[in-house]
Amino acid sequence: MEFRHAIYRLYDEEHVSERKIAQMLGLSPSTVHYWITRRGESATTKSGRPRVTDAHTDQNLYEASRKDPFLSAVDLQKEWTPACSVDTVRNRLKQKGLKCRTPARKPFLTQFHRQMRYVYAHSKLHWSVSEWHRVVFSDEKIFRSSSRGALRVYRPVQGSDRFKEQYLVHSSNPIYGRPRFTLCVWRAFGGKGKIRTPYIGLNDPPKGPDMNPVENVWAELVRRLEIHWRQTGVRNRDQLWEDVLQVFHELPEEYFENLIRSMPRRVRTVSSKHGGWAKY
16 A cells, blocks of 8 residues: 555645545545545555555556557466466556557558658648638548448347347348449538639548548448438439438538538648548
8 A cells, every 4th residue: 555655745745635646646536535534543454355466567567568559468468467367467457547449440551651641741731721611622432232331239238139120230231132232422522511613622642531521521421321221221223322412411511611620630630640640
């Protein structure tokens, strides 16, 4: 319980508040209050099994995970703590602020790609939003009748059947006997979502989807189509086209305005990362 001495020193000698001490030491405010009000013989520690790892082992686990974040808890357990369970390894990493997450997927960038992306972003660093309003953003997208993308579903943690019809997503077109088909669509927008003149046509850098907001439009259209098709399916290519048009026209102009306003942030991020990926 080494943190007790730090709590007492900060509280008594430096007159730091309990909440501030909790933030500085990474503790809960209730824990800090407990040790301040019950110091001495009245302070008791919780009983339980002793920790099976020491501080040195915990630090080794943390450093190994930071060095190679794709190592699984099983890999770390075999290498560093064979006497401990995999859950213990996960708990130690979580206590150190590391949580297992799904990695982001982006195309691989060569040094040439990074250089060209950096040159493009750096040349637009001082562009205002009004200048970005004069740009036509365009791209093409292939829509598929059987795509199910990243659709997710909320269902009860306990007592629910994941194979119940209301929680299912069909792996193929729910209209049986119909072939799968695709539709290539090209879209452009500028200003507040409407094409106006005069406009500037920009040559996008190689591997530059994060600096082209049309990619965000496509993702939003796919998300809305997935919800729509969950109930209706797609009978033919004409219906696919009509559905794409419908969800596109449902997008408010504010949506396009926000995308254009995000352009200064996009190019700043790519420039600061010397051509690396932005979150967009």
